Amino acid sequence: MWMYEINDLQKNYQGKKVLEIENLQLAKGKIYGIIGPSGGGKSTLLRLLNLLEKPDQGEIYYQGNLVEEDEKQRLAYRRTMAMVFQQSVLFNTTVYKNVAYGLGIRGQRGEAVKKKVAQALDLVEMEGYEKRQAITLSGGEAQRVALARTMVLEPEVLLLDEPTASLDPYNTGVVEKLVRHLNEEKGTTMVWVTHNMFQAKRLAHETLFLYENRIVEQKATEEFFQSPSDPKTQAFIEGKMIY
Amino acid sequence: MQDMLVGLREAWQLLLSLDEETYQIILLSLRVSGTAVLLAALMGIPLGAFLSLNNFWGKKLILNIINTFMGLPPVVIGLVVYLFLSSSGPLGELELLFTPEAMIVAQTILVTPIIAGLTIAALSGVNPMIGLVATSLGANSWQAAWAIIKEARYGVMAAIVSGFGRAVAEVGAVIMVGGDIQGSTRVMTTAIALQTRMGNFSTALALGLILVLLSFLINLSLGYLTERRGR
Numbered sequence: 001m002w003m004y005e006i007n008d009l010q011k012n013y014q015g016k017k018v019l020e021i022e023n024l025q026l027a028k029g030k031i032y033g034i035i036g037p038s039g040g041g042k043s044t045l046l047r048l049l050n051l052l053e054k055p056d057q058g059e060i061y062y063q064g065n066l067v068e069e070d071e072k073q074r075l076a077y078r079r080t081m082a083m084v085f086q087q088s089v090l091f092n093t094t095v096y097k098n099v100a101y102g103l104g105i106r107g108q109r110g111e112a113v114k115k116k117v118a119q120a121l122d123l124v125e126m127e128g129y130e131k132r133q134a135i136t137l138s139g140g141e142a143q144r145v146a147l148a149r150t151m152v153l154e155p156e157v158l159l160l161d162e163p164t165a166s167l168d169p170y171n172t173g174v175v176e177k178l179v180r181h182l183n184e185e186k187g188t189t190m191v192w193v194t195h196n197m198f199q200a201k202r203l204a205h206e207t208l209f210l211y212e213n214r215i216v217e218q219k220a221t222e223e224f225f226q227s228p229s230d231p232k233t234q235a236f237i238e239g240k241m242i243y
Numbered sequence: 244m245q246d247m248l249v250g251l252r253e254a255w256q257l258l259l260s261l262d263e264e265t266y267q268i269i270l271l272s273l274r275v276s277g278t279a280v281l282l283a284a285l286m287g288i289p290l291g292a293f294l295s296l297n298n299f300w301g302k303k304l305i306l307n308i309i310n311t312f313m314g315l316p317p318v319v320i321g322l323v324v325y326l327f328l329s330s331s332g333p334l335g336e337l338e339l340l341f342t343p344e345a346m347i348v349a350q351t352i353l354v355t356p357i358i359a360g361l362t363i364a365a366l367s368g369v370n371p372m373i374g375l376v377a378t379s380l381g382a383n384s385w386q387a388a389w390a391i392i393k394e395a396r397y398g399v400m401a402a403i404v405s406g407f408g409r410a411v412a413e414v415g416a417v418i419m420v421g422g423d424i425q426g427s428t429r430v431m432t433t434a435i436a437l438q439t440r441m442g443n444f445s446t447a448l449a450l451g452l453i454l455v456l457l458s459f460l461i462n463l464s465l466g467y468l469t470e471r472r473g474r
Contacts (some may be wrong), residue, residue: 052378071384075383078381081379082379085379089372093393101380104383105380105382105386150380153381159438194247
């Protein structure tokens with residue numbers, strides 16, 4: 001059974017087509033790297049996978065079930081996923097309340113929450129930061145808190161929208177290590193949008209190339225970079241693409 | 244200048260003397276304006292949040308109406324409430340005219356658009372990603388809306404404080420629907436107006452100073468509460 005299966009999907013913004021996918025399958029437990037130029041539909045795809053937006057046409061199957069219009073069902077599915085955005089948008093409160101947010105809205109309270117938050121902060125190498133105000137954190141720290149905020153939920157799917165785009169090498173390393181750890185330990189399915197091809201090479205089991213609102217190519221990462229089938233993919237990888 | 248100094252001294256004496264009538268006036272002011280602000284907040288904050296977080300046909304018109312009502316003169320509200328509550332009015336049977344309840348009604352009408360308008364302004368300053376992030380973390384639409392309101396808590400608190408300031412300081416509406424009846428509907432502003440008309444400037448000034456002091460203390464404590472709740 002696929003984690004996600006998408007058929008004949010189309011998404012428009014103000015009458016303009018921003019994403020068109022004939023068929024896409026994402027397997028459970030894999031890390032997918034999505035690369036491609038800006039404006040190619042990468043973020044839109046993540047928002048559709050996170051069920052934050054609805055397609056204008058087509059079907060999304062999540063763990064074998066058709067995702068419907070019904071908000072209750074969408075919420076239940078959404079609560080098994082989490083997303084890290086390019087900008088770490090933290091709530092203007094303490095680090096603790098940020099990390100505990102998702103647990104709180106799921107009705108979890110008390111000592112168990114405290115423990116989970118401490119563990120998550122530990123994993124992102126920010127132990128003891130609970131009482132710090134989010135606005136006092138550096139960019140790298142904030143993004144690590146944003147990651148802890150999703151990890152604490154133990155999602156089955158983690159969607160990452162260029163989470164390291166504005167981070168220094170140290171913080172990028174921490175995030176990458178964690179993502180790999182989460183995938184190996186918990187079998188979390190990851191979809192990672194990145195501008196950094198080396199990052200996709202390092203982390204992804206499979207890589208997809210999204211160009212002009214379509215998936216041009218999807219292959220096992222090694223094969224993708226060594227012998228791409230599509231000339232557009234080849235040009236992009238070699239940095240020769242003009243867009 | 245002399246009046247000011249005498250006023251200051253008298254204010255101090257009034258507070259210390261525990262004069263029953265003065266305290267009654269202060270308490271009624273707080274009760275009427277406090278209740279009105281509470282009711283206005285219960286209506287104005289959800290209204291402001293709804294208008295801020297949703298897009299629908301006719302929204303601009305409603306925003307314009309709220310903006311207009313934010314500056315509505317208290318006497319006009321007083322007049323309308325008076326007409327509704329007077330014995331020949333549609334709500335005359337309730338016999339509310341010249342009671343503190345009538346004053347609460349008038350001030351609630353005065354303050355609700357102010358709180359709603361300022362809530363809209365506060366929410367428009369919140370990072371638009373906040374709602375999306377909350378939703379992606381599993382919030383339902385209510386929880387996401389609450390996350391946005393919480394981000395704007397300082398602005399929303401400022402809306403409540405402004406509403407209270409406006410309510411406790413207005414005289415036109417309460418004098419029309421309350422009637423400034425001694426021992427029953429006399430509040431600080433109507434007492435100040437009366438004392439000034441009677442030439443008792445120092446007493447009027449004393450009451451004015453107490454009014455300012457009270458507003459200051461309430462602002463201070465609300466600000467403190469917001470700060471603590473946010474942490």
